[in-house]
Amino acid sequence: MKTATITELKNQLSSIIDRVRSGESVLVTDRGQPVARIEPVGADADDDARLARLERTGVVRKPSTAAPRLADPISIGKGSAVDVLLDERRSGR
Secondary structure (H helix, E strand, O other): OEEHHHHHHHHHHHHHHHHOOOOOOOEEEEEOOOEEEOOOHHHHOOOOOOOOHHHHHOOOOOOOOOOOOOOOOOOOOOHHHHHHHHHHHHHHH
């Protein structure tokens, strides 16, 4: 992977984009600290591959169990929820 400073990136943008277009990734640094990575668009086109890469790097974690299924919405009958609430208060429930 090529490394380029922000100044190099600004001065040689066309040539760096050509390298990325040919499949190479470029790590952009600011005062020696990595701040960005420029990668070809097709590198992680598949969502599963991208998710696997993010999991390997520790950015995301797959759930240990499946998400719980939400219950079907409760039918409140005719009227609005406010009407139902007022009826419940009147009946003392």
